[in-house]
Amino acid sequence: MWRIPYRGGGADKIRGLDFGCGIGRITALMCEFGIDAHGIDISENAISEAKNVLELAGFNTSIVSIYDGQNIPFNNNFFDFTISEGVIDSLPFSLAKKLLKEIERVTKKFFYFSLISSSSVSLFNSNSYQKDGEFNGEFVVQEKHEFGTIQSFYNMKKIKELIKETKFQIVWGELIENHDIFTKYSHGRYHLVLEKIT
Ligand SMILES: C[S@@+](CC[C@H](N)C(=O)[O-])C[C@H]1O[C@@H](n2cnc3c(N)ncnc32)[C@H](O)[C@@H]1O
Known part of the structure; x- marks a missing residue:
């Protein structure tokens, strides 16, 4: 099995991308692990906050930057691996597919990401979706905390469609689901590791 070689510190460090880094919490964690970390995001506010977080933690602030979103x-193959937490399922599916190809292009081997599962649709107040636990479409969130953002729900069929046109294969995956016994609402996330097969 191919493993990312541990190359220690210095110029030879393992290089990782935090795609959609937000305020840089994973970028900073990657730095803690001695990884040559880089973070990109479309949000100016997020990147500005990420620079504060990195500065407070004593890391280089120029490793995070804004980009055009596409x-x-x-x-x-600039990065040994890419991580993306809570980003791909906030994108319209067509853009998510395009960005998967971009991530594949810049990544040598592994990509870890997570996606909200179709059963989680019960969490949202949109009545028309409430009853259908297998909903794997997308809608614009109306709830306060993420108002106006896209929420795109995934099942295995949609995950396979997402990666179909890339050289990525799923090499590890878990679906972690929580069921609230009072409200009966479910919240699930797929956690996936893809490997680029060349
Ligand atoms: C839920 S936050 C997650 C942030 C971070 N990954 C974390 O786990 O803390 C989603 C992030 O995705 C970013 N985002 C939205 N569209 C994007 C795109 N096309 N490319 C990269 N990032 C994007 C948002 O600006 C936001 O910072």
Whole structure:
């Protein structure tokens, strides 16, 4: 099995991308692990906050940057691996597919990400979706905390469609679901590791 070689510190460090890094919590964690970390996001506010977080933690603030949301500003195979938490399922499916190809282009081997599961649709107040636990479409969130953002729900069929046109294969995956015994609402997330097969 191919493993990311541990190359220690210095110029030879393992290089990782935090895609959709937000305020940089995973970017900072990657730095803690001695990884040559980079983070990109479309939000100016998020990147500004990420720079504060990195500065407070004593890390280089220039490793996070804004980009255009479609074209990842790094060369082919620049990163040993990419991580993306809570981003791909906030994108329209067509853009998510395009960005998966971009992530594949800049990533040498592994990509970890997570996706909200179709059963979680019960969490949202949109009545028309409430009863259908197998909903795997997308809608614009009306709830206060994420108002106006896209929520795209995934089942295995949609996950396979997402990665179909890339060289990625699923090499590890878990679906972690919580069921509230009082409200009966479910919340589930797929956690996936893809490997680029060349
Ligand atoms: C729920 S936050 C997650 C942030 C971070 N990954 C974390 O776990 O803390 C989603 C992030 O995705 C970013 N985002 C939205 N569209 C994006 C795109 N096309 N490319 C990269 N990031 C994007 C948002 O600006 C936001 O910071």
